[in-house]
Amino acid sequence: MTEATTRPPDVDASTWDELVRLVAAGGLSVLTGAGLSTESGIPDYRGPDGERRITPMTATELLASPEARQRYWARSYVGWRRFEGARPNVGHQVVARLQARGLLGTVITQNVDGLHQQAGSVDVLELHGSLSHVVCMQCGERYDREVIDERLTQANPTFDREVGGEIRPDGDVVLPDELVSTFRVATCVVCGSDKLKPDVVMFGEAVPKPLVEKCFGVVEQSDGLLVLGSSLMVMSGYRFVRRASRLGLPVAVLTRGRTRGEAETTIKIETPLGETLTHLEQALPQ
Numbered sequence: 001m002t003e004a005t006t007r008p009p010d011v012d013a014s015t016w017d018e019l020v021r022l023v024a025a026g027g028l029s030v031l032t033g034a035g036l037s038t039e040s041g042i043p044d045y046r047g048p049d050g051e052r053r054i055t056p057m058t059a060t061e062l063l064a065s066p067e068a069r070q071r072y073w074a075r076s077y078v079g080w081r082r083f084e085g086a087r088p089n090v091g092h093q094v095v096a097r098l099q100a101r102g103l104l105g106t107v108i109t110q111n112v113d114g115l116h117q118q119a120g121s122v123d124v125l126e127l128h129g130s131l132s133h134v135v136c137m138q139c140g141e142r143y144d145r146e147v148i149d150e151r152l153t154q155a156n157p158t159f160d161r162e163v164g165g166e167i168r169p170d171g172d173v174v175l176p177d178e179l180v181s182t183f184r185v186a187t188c189v190v191c192g193s194d195k196l197k198p199d200v201v202m203f204g205e206a207v208p209k210p211l212v213e214k215c216f217g218v219v220e221q222s223d224g225l226l227v228l229g230s231s232l233m234v235m236s237g238y239r240f241v242r243r244a245s246r247l248g249l250p251v252a253v254l255t256r257g258r259t260r261g262e263a264e265t266t267i268k269i270e271t272p273l274g275e276t277l278t279h280l281e282q283a284l285p286q
């Protein structure tokens with residue numbers, strides 16, 4: 001049992017006070033990354049050293065061959081139950097409560113796990129889309145992931161979903177080639193194509209421009225940016241930090257390890273996010 005203290009151990013008092021004052025004043029926009037969901041059991045890409053631990057499949061690779069699609073869908077079919085079973089952690093919950101109190105504004109998230117919404121956040125912009133939808137790259141039809149999941153189960157009635165090891169950041173699980181080669185992919189009910197893709201911005205793809213502009217607007221109208229759990233190595237998130245900094249707005253980064261945004265960061269705290277955000281909520285005036 002930990003006692004409720006005013007700040008996490010290892011954070012110096014002046015840095016902490018600066019953060020509390022900034023959040024208490026209200027008006028911050030929020031940018032979140034994979035580090036906010038690690039405490040829900042979904043691994044991040046980079047970790048504290050900023051090095052990428054896995055090489056994700058690109059959209060070009062996925063569309064290039066039926067074998068790539070078979071591999072993608074077999075691995076993510078097994079991963080989906082585990083990914084979907086992840087629940088919001090205390091960090092997501094604090095963000096939702098501070099939003100409800102009017103202290104935090106729009107949440108721009110790089111995550112594709114839907115955990116902010118599950119925790120009760122309403123104003124969420126998903127920069128990289130969500131794994132809860134699937135899109136046909138041939139005709140554009142969009143499906144609920146559950147629908148595709150059921151179709152995959154029908155097509156693979158004897159496939160063992162409990163195989164494989166740990167879930168990886170993209171929601172998949174590494175499987176042996178012999179198993180992958182037995183997997184039958186689903187097809188689009190509208191056009192019959194097997195070119196189904198998760199409705200996320202895959203590695204190497206760009207975030208839709210109107211969404212980027214909307215997020216720039218959010219940052220420009222805010223009084224500062226609170227970054228939670230992002231290495232900022234991906235430009236799609238880092239550009240909002242740059243914009244905030246160029247406007248002279250404070251940028252508070254709560255993330256373990258080095259980020260690409262050190263030069264733009266005005267407050268940096270590296271303690272685990274669940275703990276940090278719990279203390280932050282307690283430290284704010286009621």
Ligand SMILES: NC(=O)c1ccc[n+]([C@@H]2O[C@H](COP(=O)([O-])OP(=O)(O)OC[C@H]3O[C@@H](n4cnc5c(N)ncnc54)[C@H](O)[C@@H]3O)[C@@H](O)[C@H]2O)c1
Nearest residue numbers: 033034035044045046047048111112113169230231256273
């Ligand atoms: N949950 C998800 O939806 C998910 C998971 C993995 C990757 N992705 C995708 O991968 C890309 C990765 O970029 P990114 O910047 O979001 O993540 P990242 O993996 O590059 O960086 C995560 C950062 O969070 C830190 N971190 C991890 N756990 C933490 C904790 N408990 N407390 C404090 N800090 C912690 C790490 O040290 C790291 O610096 C994104 O584009 C995203 O779409 C999404």
Ligand SMILES: [Zn+2]
Nearest residue numbers: 136139188191
């Ligand atoms: Zn189609």
